[in-house]
Amino acid sequence: MTIHEKRLQSRDIQPTAMRMRILLFMAETKSVISLSDLEEKFTHADRTTLYRTLKTFLEHGLVHQINDASGITKYALCSENCTCSYPDDVHVHFYCFSCEQTFCFPHLGIPNYDLPENFTPSNGNFVITGSCPSCSS
């Protein structure tokens, strides 16, 4: 059993061939991806399958979802011990408006905000927009 297979099973996700390939791809690229990115990579697979795979990964806490300024939903692999809980596992992301790439900054956490009364937080989405190193020259 591979490490990726274990990773899926530890999140109660049936490790099918398709899911293994997608997990492998996300682990290799180490970056934030969109559904379209998967479509470009897996031209033989159906859009719906890729879509539902991401949704399954999301529901089982294997990936987290990022809403950047592009309006396109992005996904990134969670760290091994992540439980996607607020605020500890929520971190900053960076969206480059030039190359439209999104980056994960796991070391940049978020403050434990003191919200107005009766506002109960459960998750967070923190995206800083700007120019990335490749586009800042």
Add this chain to the structure above:
Amino acid sequence: MTIHEKRLQSRDIQPTAMRMRILLFMAETKSVISLSDLEEKFTHADRTTLYRTLKTFLEHGLVHQINDASGITKYALCSENCTCSYPDDVHVHFYCFSCEQTFCFPHLGIPNYDLPENFTPSNGNFVITGSCPSCSS
């Protein structure tokens, strides 16, 4: 000349009847709205006009844009002296997954993050998701 007319002119926006009505509506509701919200309110007006009005307001710094977990672009009036600059004028928003409403928390600013080298920030989008007072009962 009304206060709203002045507000438009101070941002170099021609104060047409349509724009006055939309600004008035946004000032009255004091909340975060979407294009669809405007459509519901201004049934006689065209969708495109409302869309372009929001775009004009945005480009002239009269409103700021919020990308919450709903995937629908939201807008909120800026404070009088706001220049939409990062990080000083960027603040936290709250999205209720139950009633799907979004709230502005202008008093909750964002940290001045120390980003990795050559990442140049220009704007930020900080949304906390959870349950609002009306839905937390």
Add this chain to the structure above:
DNA sequence: CTGATCTTTGCAATTGAGTTGCATTACAAA
């Protein structure tokens, strides 16, 4: 092994937000 059952995948079609081009109308300057 075989059949029954449940899950996963593929195909087709739809929804809805966002956007654009162009014609028409309203407004402002000369």
Add this chain to the structure above:
DNA sequence: TTTGTAATGCAACTCAATTGCAAAGATCAG
């Protein structure tokens, strides 16, 4: 009033996201 510019309305389109249903594959009991 005339003329030019800006704003509005109408129609159509793009594209990400989503759903229903059928086909294929995996799992399990007998």
